[in-house]
Ligand SMILES: [Zn+2]
């Protein structure tokens with residue numbers, strides 16, 4: 001099936017980040033990462049790809065507060081997982097209840113990576129993404 005953006009229903013395009021193929025929406029600049037691709041991307045940009053923070057992916061997640069968004073792989077309604085932030089409201093990400101992966105709105109992947117400790121090497125991944133996608137303003 002042709003993957004479509006959970007947020008705007010536009011067709012997703014494959015983008016190659018190093019050895020990781022992610023799905024990108026040109027319209028809203030959101031990104032879909034299949035399960036394991038976040039870790040792979042972190043490893044390939046010089047990080048460990050292994051940090052306790054990654055356990056947020058194991059949350060069962062909550063039903064979405066407003067609109068339903070569908071997994072580009074299986075059309076199940078994505079559930080909201082919350083990643084706590086020290087000085088801001090929690091970061092809410094969309095996760096497939098069947099574990100296919102995660103949806104990141106524009107810049108959410110960079111915001112997530114900014115929460116990782118320096119030892120994880122996540123700053124390298126952020127620099128890579130900003131170079132690849134161009135910096136976007138936080139919304
Ligand atoms: Zn979109």
Ligand SMILES: [Zn+2]
Pocket residue numbers: 071072073074075076096097098099100101
């Ligand atoms: Zn799914």
